[in-house]
Amino acid sequence: MQIQGIDSLQPGDILGKSLFNSRGDLLLASGYELDDDTIALMRSRGIMYVHVMNELTKDIQPQELISDTVRHMASKEVGDVFKAVAAVEPVKGDNVGDIKQEIEKGNKYKNMVKMPSMRRVVSTILEEVLSNASVMFSSMRMRAEDDGADYEHAVDTTVLCIMMGRSFHYSQSELRQLGVAAMLHDIGKVILGDLRNKKPYEMNADERMLLREHPIYSSVILRENDDAAFVEQTVVMQHHEQLDGNGFPRELKASGLPPTKSNQREGEIHRFAQVLAVANIYDNLVTGVMDERVYTPEEAVTAILTGRVGSWNSHVVKALVRSVQCYPVGIQVRIKNNRAKKFIGYRGVIAKENPELQTNPAIILTHNGSDGELKPPKLMDFKDEEAMELEIVM
Numbered sequence: 001m002q003i004q005g006i007d008s009l010q011p012g013d014i015l016g017k018s019l020f021n022s023r024g025d026l027l028l029a030s031g032y033e034l035d036d037d038t039i040a041l042m043r044s045r046g047i048m049y050v051h052v053m054n055e056l057t058k059d060i061q062p063q064e065l066i067s068d069t070v071r072h073m074a075s076k077e078v079g080d081v082f083k084a085v086a087a088v089e090p091v092k093g094d095n096v097g098d099i100k101q102e103i104e105k106g107n108k109y110k111n112m113v114k115m116p117s118m119r120r121v122v123s124t125i126l127e128e129v130l131s132n133a134s135v136m137f138s139s140m141r142m143r144a145e146d147d148g149a150d151y152e153h154a155v156d157t158t159v160l161c162i163m164m165g166r167s168f169h170y171s172q173s174e175l176r177q178l179g180v181a182a183m184l185h186d187i188g189k190v191i192l193g194d195l196r197n198k199k200p201y202e203m204n205a206d207e208r209m210l211l212r213e214h215p216i217y218s219s220v221i222l223r224e225n226d227d228a229a230f231v232e233q234t235v236v237m238q239h240h241e242q243l244d245g246n247g248f249p250r251e252l253k254a255s256g257l258p259p260t261k262s263n264q265r266e267g268e269i270h271r272f273a274q275v276l277a278v279a280n281i282y283d284n285l286v287t288g289v290m291d292e293r294v295y296t297p298e299e300a301v302t303a304i305l306t307g308r309v310g311s312w313n314s315h316v317v318k319a320l321v322r323s324v325q326c327y328p329v330g331i332q333v334r335i336k337n338n339r340a341k342k343f344i345g346y347r348g349v350i351a352k353e354n355p356e357l358q359t360n361p362a363i364i365l366t367h368n369g370s371d372g373e374l375k376p377p378k379l380m381d382f383k384d385e386e387a388m389e390l391e392i393v394m
């Protein structure tokens with residue numbers, strides 16, 4: 001099957017993977033023939049991509065790091081906690097000090113996060129991710145409407161953190177702590193009401209100030225739970241800190257050494273928070289939360305690598321590059337360049353990724369450089385091609 005952007009769907013296209021909402025209810029089953037109404041409905045729900053089945057790409061099977069069952073279970077677990085927090089009477093006050101005081105004195109969120117069951121969910125994700133060691137993180141996920149997107153962000157960030165954490169040989173219990181922090185990092189946004197749905201560039205200065213404090217609220221909510229570990233509270237608190245001190249809320253810094261236990265210094269950003277920060281910004285870029293537009297995986301990686309969207313630990317960024325599929329299986333690409341000038345301008349669908357060198361996957365070429373259809377399509381492995389450059393076509 002093939003991944004197709006919502007704008008290029010045609011009536012008659014056949015859905016390759018079932019669509020669910022954030023509660024795990026089936027919206028459309030795989031095999032469903034799309035029509036104008038369903039396409040419009042999907043668009044109105046904020047769905048950006050779907051998997052489409054066709055003759056050409058019938059043998060392409062995108063692999064997933066975690067099963068739909070585990071994904072829905074995790075999304076529901078985090079969703080229930082977010083909803084419980086949202087149902088508490090909103091915190092009054094329009095400045096950070098008042099809000100913080102109000103949260104702390106009120107004991108409003110006492111044991112609202114069921115830590116044991118949150119840990120169980122993270123353990124299940126951990127087991128699946130570790131058992132799929134050769135699969136990379138695919139960023140072409142369909143995001144649900146409304147609040148569902150927040151829960152999916154929590155789950156995807158957790159999966160990505162676990163993948164990246166493996167690079168630093170974290171133990172299972174360390175990965176679990178990092179995972180729990182990733183699941184709950186934005187819980188403090190929930191108490192900000194409507195503000196949390198605004199994009200950073202739509203906010204005024206006061207709102208931006210308030211939003212910058214959400215990691216503090218997340219950590220306070222966690223602290224009200226008897227069972228939340230100190231390290232989880234710390235990591236949640238620091239998930240927007242940046243290496244050079246330009247992050248928030250505390251403007252902490254870090255050395256830039258690999259985020260391992262022996263390199264951890266007092267007063268520096270926690271090593272897990274350095275991992276979470278990068279996973280978080282990556283997911284925000286590819287889902288259009290950070291910017292006015294949705295970044296392709298490759299654009300997001302490049303923006304992070306070049307320091308355009310903040311200052312991050314380079315070892316963590318390398319772990320990100322090793323973990324995410326820049327050109328996910330099933331996505332359509334155009335060949336922009338290569339040393340031998342072969343197939344320039346040709347279009348095709350990624351058939352098999354190349355974890356060693358992501359620009360050199362196997363591609364089913366479907367169209368030539370003048371957009372003429374290739375009959376039959378041609379499966380080409382570009383693993384030995386030099387200086388390959390690809391461009392995602394949505």
Ligand SMILES: [Fe+2]
Binds near residue numbers: 185186214239240
């Ligand atoms: Fe956040």
